[in-house]
Amino acid sequence: MIQPERLHERNAVPIAGPGRFVLYGMQQSQRAACNHALEYAIREANALGLPVVVAFGLMPGYPGANRRHYAFMLEGLAETQRSLAERGIRFLMRAGSIDQVVLALAREAALVVMDRGYTRLQRDWREAVARAAPCRVVEVESDAVVPVETAMDHEAYMAATLRPRIARRLAEFMVPVEEVRPVKSSLRLRFAGPEVEINEPMTVLNGLRFSGGPGPVSGLRGGTSAARVALEHFLRFKLHHYADQRDDPAGDGTSGLSPYLHFGQISALEVALAAREAWSGKAADVFLEQLVVRRELALNFAWYNPDYDRYSGLPAWARKTLAAEAGAPRPAMYDRSVFESARTADPAWNAAQKEMVATGRMHGYLRMYWGKKILEWSATPEEAFETALVLNNTYELDGRDPNGYAGVAWCFGKHDRPWPRHPVFGNVRTMTAGGLARKFDLGAYVKRMEAL
Numbered sequence: 338m339i340q341p342e343r344l345h346e347r348n349a350v351p352i353a354g355p356g357r358f359v360l361y362g363m364q365q366s367q368r369a370a371c372n373h374a375l376e377y378a379i380r381e382a383n384a385l386g387l388p389v390v391v392a393f394g395l396m397p398g399y400p401g402a403n404r405r406h407y408a409f410m411l412e413g414l415a416e417t418q419r420s421l422a423e424r425g426i427r428f429l430m431r432a433g434s435i436d437q438v439v440l441a442l443a444r445e446a447a448l449v450v451m452d453r454g455y456t457r458l459q460r461d462w463r464e465a466v467a468r469a470a471p472c473r474v475v476e477v478e479s480d481a482v483v484p485v486e487t488a489m490d491h492e493a494y495m496a497a498t499l500r501p502r503i504a505r506r507l508a509e510f511m512v513p514v515e516e517v518r519p520v521k522s523s524l525r526l527r528f529a530g531p532e533v534e535i536n537e538p539m540t541v542l543n544g545l546r547f548s549g550g551p552g553p554v555s556g557l558r559g560g561t562s563a564a565r566v567a568l569e570h571f572l573r574f575k576l577h578h579y580a581d582q583r584d585d586p587a588g589d590g591t592s593g594l595s596p597y598l599h600f601g602q603i604s605a606l607e608v609a610l611a612a613r614e615a616w617s618g619k620a621a622d623v624f625l626e627q628l629v630v631r632r633e634l635a636l637n638f639a640w641y642n643p644d645y646d647r648y649s650g651l652p653a654w655a656r657k658t659l660a661a662e663a664g665a666p667r668p669a670m671y672d673r674s675v676f677e678s679a680r681t682a683d684p685a686w687n688a689a690q691k692e693m694v695a696t697g698r699m700h701g702y703l704r705m706y707w708g709k710k711i712l713e714w715s716a717t718p719e720e721a722f723e724t725a726l727v728l729n730n731t732y733e734l735d736g737r738d739p740n741g742y743a744g745v746a747w748c749f750g751k752h753d754r755p756w757p758r759h760p761v762f763g764n765v766r767t768m769t770a771g772g773l774a775r776k777f778d779l780g781a782y783v784k785r786m787e788a789l
């Protein structure tokens with residue numbers, strides 16, 4: 338069953354028209370499994386006696402994305418193409434943004450299905466498709482466990498306001514997605530116009546132009562299989578310690594799933610169901626708090642706050658208190674290039690930055706410290722906000738995600754409450770290196786990162 342709350346009619350064309358196929362414009366949910374949008378497209382196609390075609394727009398200049406992100410994404414898409422082909426579904430990749438690619442094909446489609454995305458550009462693309470497609474357009478939400486508008490119809494102030502709403506609806510939405518067999522194969526359908534062959538992802542990558550930015554991360558492959566290996570490993574060896582070890586950057590106690598979730602290579606629902614099945618106690622509850630409540634708090638932020646990626650999107654109390662500290666002397670002051678090249682006077686901060694640049698990841702606990710210190714050591718909070726966002730989005734494999742926007746904003750007071758006043762931070766919560774050292778073996782971590 339696909340819950341009706343996941344389905345959104347996007348235009349005024351009530352029923353499917355004539356056409357050669359049902360078209361699924363894949364963008365957010367880049368996978369062939371546990372994908373409500375794909376299964377909805379197959380069901381509708383079966384009812385119409387038509388095949389399903391999955392289209393993907395390969396857009397070279399996706400804002401903020403670089404070779405690191407594209408390599409990971411393309412590896413995942415190559416696997417998605419193979420998995421879809423095994424189900425008799427044609428994956429058609431073309432150069433261009435998803436709205437351009439879908440609209441060019443929509444002329445021959447009986448119905449267009451889009452998956453739901455949460456950021457500004459993703460929403461603009463879906464709007465463009467809805468406005469111009471000559472056929473019915475349905476948007477299907479598959480990357481939230483509880484759909485964002487079902488959980489709450491306005492912006493959540495903090496996790497405490499969203500948590501009970503999610504809890505109330507969780508049982509209804511935490512159910513597996515039933516896979517349907519397509520009655521008609523689309524593998525032999527022919528299309529006029531150039532297509533990007535995804536069989537060799539590195540060949541596709543080498544054909545794209547990038548102006549700077551980091552290279553691919555070694556030793557971490559994109560794709561649903563790699564995501565499932567990471568999930569399996571996490572469930573077997575880490576989940577039962579998660580509550581105690583997730584805040585220890587010197588250990589390896591978290592799932593490492595965020596890049597796969599970001600590219601939609603694995604569904605949060607699949608992860609949640611597997612975690613609940615593997616472990617029913619506190620460990621699973623603590624993990625689901627992150628995977629469902631915290632992650633969906635970030636989706637809520639991106640969905641309801643038009644300034645989710647701007648300083649102006651911070652709460653008024655936070656901007657006011659930070660403005661009042663404008664003249665407060667900073668203990669150190671660095672510009673973006675010093676931060677980027679990890680040349681601050683703080684070995685812990687530098688180690689975290691080095692880890693991110695070299696590996697495309699940084700432990701969640703350190704991300705908080707990292708962002709707080711950028712605020713403390715920048716000339717203005719506005720400059721700090723920009724620095725944190727740009728570095729996060731450039732180097733993190735999971736960057737450019739609602740989680741990243743919410744995470745950076747949290748360092749500046751979002752989804753938090755006012756704390757006792759502190760220079761530079763005002764009433765925004767601080768973090769100190771002393772606090773880090775009390776939590777874990779900071780020296781061992783710094784040594785490990787210096788070796789990178």
Ligand SMILES: Cc1cc2nc3c(=O)[nH]c(=O)nc-3n(C[C@H](O)[C@H](O)[C@H](O)COP(=O)(O)OP(=O)(O)OC[C@H]3O[C@@H](n4cnc5c(N)ncnc54)[C@H](O)[C@@H]3O)c2cc1C
Binds near residue numbers: 736737741
């Ligand atoms: C400054 C800052 C920047 C961040 N940037 C990003 C980013 O660009 N992309 C990103 O995905 N996350 C970001 N986060 C949130 C969080 O740090 C990461 O999601 C987490 O560290 C990913 O590691 P994991 O998959 O091993 O997490 P696990 O601990 O295994 O958690 C499982 C999943 O739960 C979700 N999750 C965990 N912690 C959070 C959180 N605090 N907020 C929202 N969702 C959470 C993620 O989807 C994660 O993959 C940021 C946090 C901060 C403070």
